[in-house]
Amino acid sequence: MTVVGTVLTHSKDDFTFITKCPFKVGEFVCYLMNQNHILARVRHTEPLNDYPVEFLFDAVIDASDLAAFYGLDNNDYQYYRVSAAVVGYFDRAFNEFINPRVKPLSGTKIELADAQILSDVNRVSEGEVGSAHIGTIMSTNSGAVLSVREMVSQHLSIIAATGAGKSYTVGVIVEELMSKNNMASVLIFDPHGEYSVLSDIQNNPAFCDGDYRPKVKIVKSDQIKIRVGDLRVADFISIMDDGSMTEKMKRLFKKAYDKLKKDDKQKTRNFTKNELQETIESLRDGKNESTIDGILWRYGRVTDEKMFDDYQSIPLRSYFQPGQLTIIDVSNIGDWKQQLIADILLRHLFDARKGTDNEYYSEHQHPDRYIPYPTFIILEEAHRFAPQAGEAKSKNTLKTILSEGRKFGIGIAMVTQRPSKLDADSLSQCMTQITMRIINPSDQKQIEQSIESVSRDLIEELPSLARGQAIISGVAINTPVTVNIRGRRTAHIRGQSKDAPGIWREYKLGQDSNTIITAPSHKLDVGV
Known part of the structure; x- marks a missing residue:
């Protein structure tokens, strides 16, 4: 390995070394102690010596020329003071870094961490089953490889400001999950309709191996059906209530719903829209005519909505299969519908996985609820579904899965550009974090409070x-690391900013080439 510096001193939290290399925050160095190479992460870099201030007054004369004129050695001004935090040595028996709890002595030689040492940053090796190669460690050619097992079982957060590459990174993660090393069961809940380009995966030879060929299923919002019998009282009221539904209306509606649900326990099917309407009608007693009429008028919002069906529901087994990516495109419907679909999807999936693992459901008796393998859901715009302030229909179900889903093999990826708007408890449940450029101070604060494994110096690097x-x-990785996300194998995800000047010019020039331009017959209106 290459010696790059010498230890000067140390403090409680880090040590300082002198070097000619302008290290960046997050880069790795190492030193030898008791025959172990100790990995350390750079926290801060600053020049060791400054030129005398008088050398800087003249903007024309170079300070180095003045130093030479006065007999000073310019090499003295080429050194940096670098502080670094000890990560530790990698113990293969424990499969983790062990901090030696002893800082290096003054005079200890600092070396550049080579590929062999940097490979210990990864929990798994590139190319093995359960690996996800998503890029290279900053300033090196060493791969950054995540453990898919840990990532999907203990949830993932992907956080980035607009334009930082968030959706692109989601695409890289999906490519790795659908590779022959994983053959995952993945669903993307897509509020903007930007992930359909990932359908390239099923036709790309890079993802095929022998008999394995990944499948991509795209579901549009008009194809989604929610069985009316799967709705809860709160779901109905949130649909029906425009702010004018009285407490008496809500009580009577709940009475009708509970009565029908109680009767339904004797049946082998859920109730229909007409049956619920008839049950509401049956509550008329001569004293509540206007109230019942008000309920039925509002109930029309349910009966008129094509998404609600008497018999069809979300087909979990069709959406979740190993080696299949399902993209739920809900880009052309409103937030409340998106939240309702997400809530029912998550609720049914949690019930199915829990029931399958606990052997309540079998493939022959419950084919629509029997899911004998883990699943992974990528939730774009996660702050819409679990907001920090206010409520969303999906919030409680999502929080339940984030806290309990690990036991039943349900993984969630929370993707957002505004972490300060995302429920803090939900974010803290994501035990693998991919954090990209974040500029907003409140977003940085939320990240610092919710993600324990990221140090303050790395948080300060987020804007840059x-x-x-x-x-x-x-x-999913042995120590925090700064990574350059690798190139995509599939087409770039839609959603990047439009090239407005280019589009204007292309349209105008194309228009003018087919138009004979004549002088105006009147004076142009140049405005005020």
Whole structure:
């Protein structure tokens, strides 16, 4: 390995070394102690010596020329003071870094961490089953490889400001999940309709191996049906209530719903829209005519909505299969419908996985609820479904899965550009974090409070990360690391900013080439 510096001193939290290399925050160095190479992460870099201030007054004369004129050695001004935090040595028996609890002595030689040492940053090796190669460690050619087992079982967060490469990174993660090394069961809940380009996966030879060929299923919002019998009282009221539904109306509606549900326990099917309407009608007693009429008028919002069906529901087995990516495109419907669909999908999936694992459901008796394998859901615009302030229909179900889903093999990826608007408890449940450029101070504060594994110096680096760079931390990797996200194998996801000048010019020039331009017959209106 290459010696790059010498230890000067140390403090409680880190040590300082002198070097000619302008290290960036997050880069790795190492030193030898008791025959172990100790990995350390750079926290801060600053020049060791400054030129005398008088050398800087003249903007024309170079300070180095003045130093030479006065007999000073310019090499003295080429050194940096670098502080670094000890990560530790990798113990293969424990499969983790062990901090030696002793800082290096003054005079200890600092070396550049080579590929062999940097490979210990990864929990798994590139190309093995359960691996996800998503890029290279900053300033190196060493791969950054995540453990898919840990990532999907203990949830993932992907956080980035608009334009930092968030959706692109989601695409890289999906590519890895659908590769022959994983053959995952993945569903993307897509509020903007930007992930349909990932359908390229099923026709791309890079993802095929022998008999394995990944499948991509795209579901549009008009194809989604929710069985009316699967709705809860709160769901109905949230649909029916425009702010004018009285407490008496709500009580009577709940009475009708409970009565029908009680009767339904004796049946082998759920109730229909007409049956619920008839049950509401049956509550008329001569004293509540106007109230019943008000309920029925509002209930029309349910009966008129094509999404609600008497018999069809979300086909879990069709959406979740190993080696299949399902994209739920809900881009052309409103927030409340998106939240309702997400809530019922998550609720049914949790019930199915829990029931399958506990052997309540069998393939022959419950084919629509029997899911004998883990699943992974990527939730774009996660702050819409679990907001920090206010409520969303999906919030409680999502929080339940984030806290209990690990036991039943349900993984969630929370993707957002505004972490400060995302429920803090939900974010803290994501034990692997991919954090890209974040500029907003309130968003940075939320990240610092919710993600324990990221140090303050790395948080301070978030605004300066380039597009496509990310700080990865958590259980899927052995220590936090700054990564350059690799190139995509599929087409770029739609959603990037439009090239307005280019489009204007292309349209105008194309228009003019087919138009004979004549002088105006009147004076042009040049405005005020």
